[in-house]
Amino acid sequence: MAKAAVLKDIERLEIEDRIIPSPGDHEILIRIKSCAICGTDIKVYHHGHKHIVFPRVTGHELSGIVEKIGKDVVGYKEGDRVAVAPAIPCGSCYYCRKGWQSMCDNLKAIGYHFDGGFAEYMIVPETAVKNGCVNKIPEGVSFDHAAIAEPLACVINGQQLSKVEMGDTVLILGAGPIGCLHAELAKNIGASKVILTDIVQQRLEMASFTGAITINSKEINLKEFLADITNGRMADRVIVAVGVPEAQEQSLELVAKRGSVNFFGGLPKESPFAKLNTNILHYGESFITGTHGSTPLHNKMALEFIASGRFQIERYISKKIPLEELEKGLKEVEERKAMKIIVNP
Numbered sequence: 001m002a003k004a005a006v007l008k009d010i011e012r013l014e015i016e017d018r019i020i021p022s023p024g025d026h027e028i029l030i031r032i033k034s035c036a037i038c039g040t041d042i043k044v045y046h047h048g049h050k051h052i053v054f055p056r057v058t059g060h061e062l063s064g065i066v067e068k069i070g071k072d073v074v075g076y077k078e079g080d081r082v083a084v085a086p087a088i089p090c091g092s093c094y095y096c097r098k099g100w101q102s103m104c105d106n107l108k109a110i111g112y113h114f115d116g117g118f119a120e121y122m123i124v125p126e127t128a129v130k131n132g133c134v135n136k137i138p139e140g141v142s143f144d145h146a147a148i149a150e151p152l153a154c155v156i157n158g159q160q161l162s163k164v165e166m167g168d169t170v171l172i173l174g175a176g177p178i179g180c181l182h183a184e185l186a187k188n189i190g191a192s193k194v195i196l197t198d199i200v201q202q203r204l205e206m207a208s209f210t211g212a213i214t215i216n217s218k219e220i221n222l223k224e225f226l227a228d229i230t231n232g233r234m235a236d237r238v239i240v241a242v243g244v245p246e247a248q249e250q251s252l253e254l255v256a257k258r259g260s261v262n263f264f265g266g267l268p269k270e271s272p273f274a275k276l277n278t279n280i281l282h283y284g285e286s287f288i289t290g291t292h293g294s295t296p297l298h299n300k301m302a303l304e305f306i307a308s309g310r311f312q313i314e315r316y317i318s319k320k321i322p323l324e325e326l327e328k329g330l331k332e333v334e335e336r337k338a339m340k341i342i343v344n345p
């Protein structure tokens with residue numbers, strides 16, 4: 001028997017003893033070592049999700065050890081240290097063949113369609129194994145750090161879509177863990193100025209390790225500040241790492257001509273509208289993109305970036321907790337008291 005944190009229904013999370021599943025011929029059984037709490041885990045806890053049928057084990061930022069492989073699995077062996085990319089592409093639709101697996105028409109996800117990482121054991125489904133979702137963790141990278149590869153992979157996808165280049169001024173709205181990863185990645189790419197904004201002072205203080213200029217946008221007029229430090233050119237790249245329509249609206253006033261805006265955070269599904277001054281796009285020839293998740297290859301890149309030591313991953317981990325404290329951990333992340341909390345089941 002093994003423990004699993006099972007979401008039975010909205011806001012009904014129970015620790016259960018379950019029989020350890022055995023992998024099918026093409027599946028892998030993983031002993032979970034680390035699973036980080038993500039903002040979407042909190043959303044799912046309160047509101048459920050269109051792809052979730054209860055009961056479900058959530059958790060998608062995870063790493064562990066290969067415990068057992070199905071008889072037809074090749075390329076992995078028991079004892080391998082792995083991180084699993086949770087978004088599972090089908091491998092055969094138009095978008096998959098284009099290499100845009102995050103846009104797969106048949107996308108499934110661990111923690112949504114399949115049980116996830118808030119448990120001692122997890123089965124990696126066949127499509128995930130076959131499409132490269134199981135990445136070996138480079139030497140020297142801990143399980144806890146490897147769990148952060150998932151959000152970093154999404155950030156890498158976002159900055160590729162935003163076309164962040166060396167010399168750019170990059171403005172990031174929202175100084176949570178995602179905003180901080182964006183700041184560190186932009187600096188690694190060679191952005192000359194990186195600015196992180198938030199309205200919560202405590203978050204800005206937590207984010208100062210990134211070396212970005214931190215601005216409390218409740219106290220400082222962002223537009224004036226940005227005009228000042230860029231000689232009126234504004235930011236080449238604006239990344240909206242919060243799901244707030246006002247921030248999306250404001251972002252267009254902060255982008256340079258021919259620059260790009262990335263709606264990295266989604267809006268709540270009940271109110272997905274923002275009022276945009278599209279003339280700014282018209283006259284400024286600027287671009288808007290969104291970002292939805294990442295591909296298995298982005299996850300591999302993220303693991304390699306982490307192994308390179310160019311990210312201060314330890315700074316993202318505020319706390320490590322056992323599975324039994326998951327519910328408490330969700331609340332703490334929700335109250336923005338912590339960066340990332342890692343569950344070690």
Ligand SMILES: [Zn+2]
Nearest residue numbers: 038039040061
């Ligand atoms: Zn996540």
Ligand SMILES: [Zn+2]
Nearest residue numbers: 090093096104
């Ligand atoms: Zn596909």
